[in-house]
Amino acid sequence: MSVQHGSILTSQTQAGPFAGLATRLFGGNLRRADWIAFALLAPTLIFFSIGVLYPLFETIRVSFLDWTGLSQPKPAGFSNYTKLFSDANFWNALRVTLTWTLACTGISVAIGWSVALISGLAPKQTAPFRVAIFAAYGISETASGLMWLGILQPDFGLLNGILRLVGLEGWASPWLGEPSTAIWGVVAAYVWTQAGLPLLTCYAAIQAIPKSQLEAAHMDGASHFQILRYIMAPLSLPGVRIAIFINLLNSLKAFDMIHILTAGGPIRATETVGYFMYQESVIYFKQGYGAASTVVLLLAVIVCSIPLILDKASESK
Amino acid sequence: MKILNSASALAIAAMTFAGGTAFAAEKELVIFNWLGGSERDLIIALEEGFTAKYPDYEIKDINPAAGGDDPRSGIRSAMLSGEEFDLLLNTWPSFEKELVAADLISPIDAAWEQYGWSQALNDSWRNLAKHDGKTYGAYFIAGNRSGVWYRPDTLAKAGIAGEPTQWKDFLSSFSALKEIGMLPVSIGARSWAQTEWFENALLRTAGPAFAKELSEHKVAWTDDRVKETFRNLRDMLEADCCAEPGAMLSSHWTDAADAVLKNKKAGFMLIGSWANQRAKNEYGLTPIKDYSYMQFPVIKPEYGNAMSVDGKNFLVMKQAKNPEGAELFIDFVLSKEGSAIIAAQNLATPSANVDPSSYDPIVRKYAQILPLVDVFFVLDDLLPAELSGEFRISLQKFLRDPSDASIDSVTAALEAKASELYQ
Structure with missing residues (x-):
């Protein structure tokens, strides 16, 4: 058994896990180790097929139908897709998604990375801040959304209350009711929940920097800023890359926060593609049209994932 | 009480499989009741009133677990997943029209004449549930939207x-x-x-x-x-x-x-x-x-x-296993007994069988003008x-x-x- 296990590892490390497998599979002479590998993979493959592949293919199939969920589905060809790209509301959703994704990812990662760098210089003193920021990541978006709804409420909200208290009454605004500010209100709330992850990954990358490098820099007379700028910042970039990737995907999929704070409004000012998809499928019952927008969103997620996948692939080589 | 909600039905099914003695009612009526809060309490009270009057009936009350902002999503999901029921509670004429187009609900004109529901509901209420000349629902709750x-x-x-x-x-x-x-x-x-x-x-x-x-x-x-x-x-x-x-x-x-x-x-x-x-x-x-x-x-x-008014009615499903029971339930809801249950929950009914003195003063104020005004659904x-x-x-x-x-x-x-x- 141990010999066979070893042979699997050997084949993986030398020529990848699937080397020769196809030949053996189609040649009908699978080894015992292959069967064990299949057996071990089976539960994952089954759940992946049920939970991911089937819904994915079903969504793609539905995107070619004209269907309200009650009526008989009618084949629609590519009409859902062509209509989608001539729909001003969909283009608006794309624009909002771009702003939303870049803002949420950029600001969360900037905050998380900055706090991680400062924490790298003074780990003990900054521990409470790290815990506080990361704790927000653990709170459900629904709970956070309700809390931020209270903060941004026009009459009795905390933010306007503080502005009035410090004599800046003119700055008080119905943040979520104005199309120009609503998106930034939701971004602020979402960043609050998301900054913990970049903090974690960046801080982990900083912790992985060999102590000897930092000590050598100290001995050479480098200032804290120089250590931060020339050692910690560049060496924590792997953590930043992971944070960007995960936050980007999370932002693209974000729904709860938008739903609670603005429900895509006012006047579609916060309607992302994810929210557009929900509106079309669940509220307007246009299953095919909603599915087509889902497929477009999926393609966007895949496109965003490619750089990291390539990056990881090159690292593994 | 012979009202079964989804959970108790499951428990009975489990008992049956475990070897317990199952009981089967002579006549089962399945109602898709997506309402929540006090309005749900009203439907339950109506169901209890019905089974008290007709003891050979048993009602299974289905309440969808999810539906989001729009309960129609929950109804669609239930239908798509093959849930079968006799009566569907509805409040959207546009949805009713969609159900008619999809041939999912049955007209109730024959029952309307058989039970004499015109004594309870005037034509303006009947017209609200008419599609292509056929009547599909009988309104039993009316709300003032003006x-x-x-x-x-x-x-x-x-x-x-x-x-x-x-x-x-x-x-x-x-x-x-x-x-x-x-x-x-x-x-x-x-x-x-x-x-x-x-x-x-x-x-x-x-x-x-x-x-x-x-x-x-x-x-x-x-x-x-x-x-x-x-x-x-x-x-x-x-x-x-x-x-x-x-x-x-x-x-x-x-x-x-x-x-x-x-x-x-x-x-x-x-x-x-x-x-x-x-x-x-x-x-x-x-x-x-x-x-x-x-x-x-x-x-x-x-x-x-x-x-401007809103309202709720019951629709008889095409796949109803007990359409006669469904119509009998509608008749009960529009009856004096049913109207008394609705009034006791402080909701107005357009049924003429209600005693307006049982309403609270606010409900009475608009219930009294309901038969006199030109109603238009929201x-x-x-x-x-x-x-x-x-x-x-x-x-x-x-x-x-x-x-x-x-x-x-x-x-x-x-x-x-x-x-x-x-x-």
């Missing part, structure tokens, strides 16, 4: 003598309210409550017949009577009725109710009759003494009798869902910019969407 709510002590403080029942008086009452530091009107326009103002202004400006034609797209949204309705609402905005647009667009009807009925920060609000439950149960107020309502002010005298529920979405957003745009150019723009957008959907 009620403008206020606190008598607020009006007294502002020196407003009596309800401003005419539009002109209504607008001129704003200055008195502003003088005592109150916002005259609170509108929660974040989601849909702004549509109530347009719909009632439309009924008072162009009448129910025009509103019906508009809901069926037999007249264009760019018709001057639609624009005139917008201009009437603009008069209200120009009379400085409301908070800044951003504040309206970030608040719900519940915020408006809080402002008017609870916090005394605003004078009037317009919302359905469920505000009565909120005022009594959540604010602990006494009807008439602490709060009341008036019908939407009259804009044109010829349409002063129009009233417009937003008559529109296809996508047009309803455009309608809500168009009104948000109008609240931000009530200029002539904006009115032209929003009516054109509504017409474009309607033309696309009513092909």
Whole structure:
């Protein structure tokens, strides 16, 4: 058994896990180790097929139908897709998604990375801040959304209350009711929940920097800023890359926060593609049209994932 | 009690499989009841009343676990997953129309004649559930959607003598309210409550017949009577009725109710009759003494009798295993016993079998005028869902910019969407 296990590892490390497998599979002479590998993979493959592949293919199939969920589905060809790209509301959703994704990812990662760098210089003193920021990541978006709804409420909200208290009454605004500010209100709330992850990954990358490098820099007379700028910042970039990737995907999929704070409004000012998809499928019952927008969103997620996948692939080589 | 909810049905099924003694009712009636809160309690009370009167019936009450903001999503999911039931509770005529088109519900004209339901419901209620000349539902709950709510002590403080029942008086009452530091009107326009103002202004400006034609797209949204309705609402905005647009667009009807009925920060609000439950149960107020309502002010005298209503009915499913039982249940709901149960829950029924003295004063006030007015179902529920979405957003745009150019723009957008959907 141990010999066979070893042979699997050997084949993986030398020529990848699937080397020769196809030949053996189609040649009908699978080894015992292959069967064990299949057996071990089976539960994952089954759940992946049920939970991911089937819904994915079903969504793609539905995107070619004209269907309200009650009526008989009618084949629609590519009409859902062509209509989608001539729909001003969909283009608006794309624009909002771009702003939303870049803002949420950029600001969360900037905050998380900055706090991680400062924490790298003074780990003990900054521990409470790290815990506080990361704790927000653990709170459900629904709970956070309700809390931020209270903060941004026009009459009795905390933010306007503080502005009035410090004599800046003119700055008080119905943040979520104005199309120009609503998106930034939701971004602020979402960043609050998301900054913990970049903090974690960046801080982990900083912790992985060999102590000897930092000590050598100290001995050479480098200032804290120089250590931060020339050692910690560049060496924590792997953590930043992971944070960007995960936050980007999370932002693209974000729904709860938008739903609670603005429900895509006012006047579609916060309607992302994810929210557009929900509106079309669940509220307007246009299953095919909603599915087509889902497929477009999926393609966007895949496109965003490619750089990291390539990056990881090159690292593994 | 022979009401089974989904959980107890599951428990009985488990007992059966475990070898316990299963019991089977002679006649089972399955009701898809998606309501929550006090309205759900009402349906349960009706089901209990029915099984008490007809002991050989057993009712299985299905309550969908999820549906999001729109219960129709939960109903669709249940149907798609193969859930079978005899009766479906419904409140959207547009959804009813969709069910008719998909051949999922049965007409009940034969039962209507057999049981003599015309004795209980007048033709205007029957017509609300008619599609292609056939009747599909019998309304058993009616709500007033033309009620403008206020606190008598607020009006007294502002020196407003009596309800401003005419539009002109209504607008001129704003200055008195502003003088005592109150916002005259609170509108929660974040989601849909702004549509109530347009719909009632439309009924008072162009009448129910025009509103019906508009809901069926037999007249264009760019018709001057639609624009005139917008201009009437603009008069209200120009009379400085409301908070800044951003504040309206970030608040719900519940915020408006809080402002008017609870916090005394605003004078009037317009919302359905469920505000009565909120005022009594959540604010602990006494009807008439602490709060009341008036019908939407009259804009044109010829349409002063129009009233926007909502309602709930039961639809008999095509796949019903017990259609006779389903019709018998509808008959019970419209009967004297059923109407008494509804009145006891403080909801109004359009059935003539109700004893109005059992209502609370607020419900009695509108229940008494129900048979006398020209009812029109709430417009937003008559529109296809996508047009309803455009309608809500168009009104948000109008609240931000009530200029002539904006009115032209929003009516054109509504017409474009309607033309696309009513092909």
